[in-house]
């Protein structure tokens with residue numbers, strides 16, 4: 001595993017934001033437009049705060065979540081709201097948001113139109129991922145109803161799935177799209193997730209979905 005250990009979270013967030021911005025800048029030298037794909041949840045807020053103020057041609061950056069909880073943006077569980085409040089502001093307000101949510105009772109009702117947007121933003125230039133202590137990444141949860149399909153090499157780019165541990169229904173990018181990212185960073189904090197990461201390396205992908213990126217991700221960890 002390509003693991004970088006930082007003495008504290010502040011340093012990790014600064015270093016990661018700097019790395020992501022320089023990878024995007026380099027890609028913008030040769031591409032008209034680039035895609036940054038980011039996690040939701042509790043971990044990435046500080047790196048979003050730093051990134052949003054960095055000098056970048058944000059108008060040519062498309063920003064997309066790894067996954068979304070099927071809740072309205074007014075919910076504190078909304079990853080889209082996190083993105084709007086912490087990343088798509090300041091200089092980064094010029095970036096283009098590729099939505100993973102649209103109001104409807106179930107993700108299946110909006111899956112086709114959301115997939116269309118995602119397909120037009122592929123491939124992922126820079127992918128940042130989080131991980132739960134249960135070794136899920138994006139919304140690829142162990143035990144999810146359609147996990148095997150989402151891990152398969154011929155999975156569609158986006159799928160709706162459900163898992164007991166997930167709470168709400170989820171919409172998520174699938175393994176082939178995540179694996180194909182040009183640059184991949186996995187962001188992990190704390191002792192519990194560090195132990196889960198070590199366990200994941202010897203488990204099958206169905207039990208530890210984060211395994212799908214372990215061989216090509218740079219893993220960033222701080223206590």
Ligand SMILES: O=C1O[C@H](COP(=O)(O)O)[C@@H](O)[C@H](O)[C@H]1O
Nearest residue numbers: 039040041042043130131132138
């Ligand atoms: O539900 C989710 O969980 C993971 C991990 O979140 P964290 O709160 O433990 O940082 C996150 O990466 C994913 O995007 C999110 O939807």
